[in-house]
Structure formats: C-alpha cells, structure tokens
Amino acid sequence: MPLTHKIEKKPDYIQMIFEGDSETSFTNEALIKQIIEVYVAHKATKILVDLRKVTGDRTTMQRFELGVLAADKYHEIQSKLNLPNCFFAAVGNEPIVDPNRFAETVAVNRGLNIKVFTEMDKAISWLAAQSFE
Numbered sequence: 316m317p318l319t320h321k322i323e324k325k326p327d328y329i330q331m332i333f334e335g336d337s338e339t340s341f342t343n344e345a346l347i348k349q350i351i352e353v354y355v356a357h358k359a360t361k362i363l364v365d366l367r368k369v370t371g372d373r374t375t376m377q378r379f380e381l382g383v384l385a386a387d388k389y390h391e392i393q394s395k396l397n398l399p400n401c402f403f404a405a406v407g408n409e410p411i412v413d414p415n416r417f418a419e420t421v422a423v424n425r426g427l428n429i430k431v432f433t434e435m436d437k438a439i440s441w442l443a444a445q446s447f448e
Contacts, residue, residue: 318369320349328361328442329353337371337411343381347388350403355392360399361442365435366407378413382421389427402445403429406438 318335331353333346350364373381385403392398405412405419412433419431428445432438 318345318349322353324357325363328363329357329359330363330365332365332368334368335370337369337373339371343377343384347381347384350385351388351392354389354401355396355398358398359401360447361402361445362404363438363442364403364405366405366411367435369407369411372410373413373418375417378418379421382418382427383425385418385429386422386425386427390425400447401428402442403427404432404438404442405429406432406435408433 318333318337320331320333323330323332331350333349350362353359354362389401393400412431416431419429422429430438430441432441
C-alpha cells in the first residue's frame with residue numbers, strides 16, 4: 316500500500332494522518348517532503364503527524380537518516396522562505412515509533428522542535444503547551 320495522507324485543520328494545529336507500509340511504500344524523503352509541503356502551504360506553527368496507521372519497521376540507520384533529513388529540510392525551507400518556527404508532534408505505534416526515540420533525539424540535536432508519542436492525547440497536550448514566546 317503506498318503512503319497516503321490526509322490533512323485535517325484543527326483550531327490550533329494541522330493534523331496529517333498517514334497510512335501505508337513503511338518497509339515497501341515510502342522513503343524517509345517522501346515522508347519529510349509531504350510534511351514540509353504542508354508546513355509551507357499553511358505557514359504552520361504546529362503540526363501533528365499521525366503515524367498510527369503506518370505499518371512496518373525502520374532500521375537504526377533509517378531512523379538516524381530520518382532525524383537528520385527532517386531537521387535539515389525544515390531549517391533549509393524555513394530560512395529560505397522566512398517561515399515561522401514550527402513545533403512537530405508525531406504519534407504512532409511501536410515498532411514505527413522506536414521505544415528509544417532515536418530519530419527524535421537526532422532531530423532535536425539538530426534543532427528541530429519535535430516530540431514523539433505513542434498516545435494521541437499526550438501528543439495533543441504537548442503540542443498545545445508549546446509556544447515560541
């Protein structure tokens with residue numbers, strides 16, 4: 316099943332709901348490209364990435380590359396287009412979500428404002444509490 320997503324505009328954030336098989340249907344590049352496109356189109360300051368319908372697993376190297384790519388693409392497009400800062404919350408199930416949150420650690424270490432969850436209510440609460448002020 317190819318990676319698909321739908322967008323739901325919430326009062327305080329944009330929610331992207333993804334579905335597909337991570338091992339056969341999408342690359343890190345495709346996932347990040349779709350998220351960045353929504354960030355640019357909506358000039359979003361908060362995005363919730365729902366991966367609960369994504370199946371499969373990622374290798375440690377794929378997780379590392381995902382964190383690097385996410386941070387690099389975000390900073391590149393943000394500075395190029397002078398977009399607002401954005402917080403990202405991601406929610407998914409294991410094994411898509413690594414219990415050690417390796418991709419999150421890699422991205423945060425590179426300046427991306429992201430936190431990964433396995434529970435939707437915690438992701439929404441975290442996102443609601445974030446502010447650049």
